[in-house]
Amino acid sequence: MKIYKIALRNIARNKRRSLLSGTAIAIAGFAIVFLFGFLAGMTKDMEQNLWTYMTGAVRVRHSDFDKYERLNPMHLAIPDYESLLETIEADPAVTAASPRINFPGRVPIGGIGSDEKVNVMGMGVDFVREASYQDYGRTLVEGCLPEAGTREAVIGRALAEKLGIGMGGKFTVLSQSGSRGSNAFTFTVVGMISLPMPGLEKVMFQVPLDTAQRFLWLPGQVQEILIKVNEKVDSPKAVAARLGELLSSDVPLNVWDYKEINGMAAMIDLAVKIYDIIGIIFFLLASTVIINTTIMVIFERMKEIGTLGAMGMTGRQLVKLFFLEALFISIVGALVGIAFGIALTGYLGVVGFDAMAKAMEGMDNMGIGTVIYPVLNFKSTVMVFIYSLAVTALATWWPSRRAAKITPVEALRHA
Amino acid sequence: MISVKDLFKTYVAGDTEVKALRGVSLEIERGEFISIAGPSGSGKTTMLNIIGCIDSADSGDITINGESVMDLKRDAQAAFRRDYLGFVFQSYNLIPVLTAFENVAFSLNLMGVDDAETKERSMAILKEVGLEGMENRRPGKLSGGQQQRVAIARAIVKNPEILLADEPTANLDSNTGKEILELMKELNEKHQSTFIFATHDPMVMDFAGRLVQLHDGEIQSDERR
Known part of the structure; x- marks a missing residue:
């Protein structure tokens, strides 16, 4: 025993x-x-x-934009971003890159002169490129993605409810442009998106990048490039350090990893x-x-x-x-x-x-x-x-x- | 073979000192069937425990086969008990989760005896103590007399030099007690182990080949029959 x-x-x-x-x-x-x-x-x-909507794993911005972000410095954009994208996408750890322009705006309810306005956050993206960056298969719950060069938009479902519009509905956005002036564009809803963060869904709409550039007077420019990385290949921190060395532009750049950007x-x-x-x-x-x-x-x-x-x-x-x-x-x-x-x-x-x-x-x-x-x-x-x-x-x-x-x-x- | 020389043992309980043994000396030959008798508190169990290496004396010496067992370290004492001693207790002290066979076999398991030999020896000794057919019963399914037979089988299966029994009949009725003593006498003669009893049961004293009477920790008489 x-x-x-x-x-x-x-x-x-x-x-x-x-x-x-x-x-x-x-x-x-x-x-x-x-x-x-x-x-x-x-x-x-x-x-x-964070990687998809806010900071990317690595984010490239005009260095002064980060400094004056609270003042909405739309003019501090990145020119000639396409050559930067080439360098970024050549990095072995990079899986996707998204050049974009985020712009705060206000949407008047019931006509341009209305006092009742809803705060919104627009995002100009290259939808062809963006399809590999954002998971539209999961978030696009109705309609389709906008065509480049058009004034079409996909809109957060909660925002659409707030604005009282549906598919095919129109909404006008007032925003400050890159030349520090004001501008207004009217967009047509062609798709509805459902986002994992309800706070974001209540304010967000997305439009074609070239339309946003025209609307905001930022020809050939973007506000930021968000980058996703394969962490098995390299950490975001290492990729940020590497790209920080490689990327050069007419404007000073900040290349930061998401932990550096978002303390949380x-x-x-x-x-x-x-x-x-x-x-x-x-x-x-x-x-x-x-x-x-x-x-x-x-x-x-x-x-x-x-x-x-x-x-x-x-x-x-x-x-x-x-x-x-x-x-x-x-x-x-x-x-x-x-x-x-x-x-x-x-x-x-x-x-x-x-x-x-x-x-x-x-x-x-x-x-x-x-x-x-x-x-x-x-x-x-x-x-x-x-x-x-x-x-x-x-x-x-x-x-x-x-x-x-x-x-x-x-x-x-x-x- | 067992030489007890000038054994002293005092227990301290609070402020009270109890002198359990006061200079006990004794020579025990191999194969003896000896009773250490005396009233409660006379020191008989203490003496049995010290011979059995489960208690220590304050002074004195015990040699078994010429070797002192008093200064053995704890593990060496355990090994000595395992290889040379067998114990039979008043309340049997069988391991309740083991069957009769396993209780007996466990003694040999501890000694490292192989499984086949363990089985053969355990079954043989259980037959010898009259428990054939009850090998797979756990202690809870055995009477007091049967449990004491298992305890004896457990002690004797390893052919110990010395078998120590502390009041082995105290929990048994007189008929069963007599049967147990007859069995132990038979095993003593057959196996030639030395049997040492601590008892105050007159029947055990009658069975003994030698009767040592203790009183207040001292030997009062030592009578061979």
């Missing part, structure tokens, strides 16, 4: 208590898998939204580390149940400890017996908890987790959408299992050592 077999049988001696201990570990495992999966989903979602992206790195610590604390808390159980078991089995000691079992073998018993409970608990965690996380990864949609509505500027799709990865599955075993093994080894310190005569006397 091997020691591990005795340990396995001992688990069944008090099924309810073993079940309780295992459940504590299972709950911790379940919660951590979901927590890590949720965090991974949120990070991925944030990264995708860097905060996520910190959050991930904090969640790692929370994960360990979860397991330590669950381990207190196992510790308690092991201590109780040792007290209850004093007579057996004494008998086994008298039979010639060494202290190390006694520790092994109690340690294995607790470890088996932990392994089963962790496996069950992680399996349930994987099942729930996998399911929500497909259908989306929107229970916190209301709370997440104000998170647009961080790039976080209202529906999070948790992601299962190596960390949220294998690492959580290893974490749980390491923490619970340490936690159970400590009280198990007690069994070795009790002398047989003490154990028999106290039995």
Whole structure:
């Protein structure tokens, strides 16, 4: 009879208590898998939204634009951007690039002279190029993309509702141009888009880049170039550094990676580390149940400890017996908890987790959408299992050592 | 073979000192069937525990086959108990999650005996103690007498030099107690192990080939029959 077999049988001696201990570990495992999966989903979602709509993985701008951004310095644009695009797209880590012009504007409701105006954010993009940058297959819910050279627009569905217009409807935008004057253009809605960030969907419309250039008096110029990169090839930071060296223009350029631009992206790195610590604390808390159980078991089995000691079992073998018993409970608990965690996380990864949609509505500027799709990865599955075993093994080894310190005569006397 | 020389042991409980052994000396030959008798608190269990290397004396010496066992380290003591000693307890002390066979076999498992030999020896000894057909019963499914038979089989299966039994009949009715003692006497003669009992049961004293009476930690009489 091997020691591990005795340990396995001992688990069944008090099924309810073993079940309780295992459940504590299972709950911790379940919660951590979901927590890590949720965090991974949120990070991925944030990264995708930031990269697609706000900062890119790397962003190229006129350096003074960043300095005076609050003043809407439309004139600080990048000329001859097409030659820059050639250099950018030659980089092996770059997967897509999007030259664009963002422009704030106001849309009068009920005629150009109306006092009731809605704030909007226009985006001029090259729709041919943009199809490989934005996922219109997911966001374009009705109609089609505008043709170059036309005054057609795709518009956020929530904005269309706000403006009270539908497909084929028209809206006029008043905006400040690159020559610091004002201009007004009327656009026709040819498509509706649904964006992951409701705050953005309430204000955004997109028009052809050449139309935006005409409207804003920025011939042959763009305000920024957003770049997506393949992180397996190189990090955004490294790509930004490389392109910063390579790109040259008549105007000074800032080539920044998204963590440099959006402080919240860097905060996520910190959050991930904090969640790692929370994960360990979860397991330590669950381990207190196992510790308690092991201590109780040792007290209850004093007579057996004494008998086994008298039979010639060494202290190390006694520790092994109690340690294995607790470890088996932990392994089963962790496996069950992680399996349930994987099942729930996998399911929500497909259908989306929107229970916190209301709370997440104000998170647009961080790039976080209202529906999070948790992601299962190596960390949220294998690492959580290893974490749980390491923490619970340490936690159970400590009280198990007690069994070795009790002398047989003490154990028999106290039995 | 067992030489106990000038053994002293004092227990301290709070402010009270209890002198359990006061200079006990004794020579025990191989194969003896000896009872250490005396009233409660006379020091018989303490003496048995010290001979069994599960307790320590304050002073004195015990040599077994010429070797002192008093200064052995903890693991060496455990190895000594495993290889040379067998214990039988008043309340049997079987491992409840193991069957009768496994309880017996575990003694040999600890010694590293291979599976085939373990099975052969365990089955043989269970038959010898009259438990053939009950090998797969757990202790909870056995009577007190049957459990004590398993405990004896567990102790004797490894052919120990010394078998130590602390009040082995105290939890049994007189008929079962007598059967157990007859069994132990038979095994003593067959296996030539030394049997040492701590008891205050007159029936055990009657069975003994030698009766050592302890009183207040000192030997009062030592009678060979």
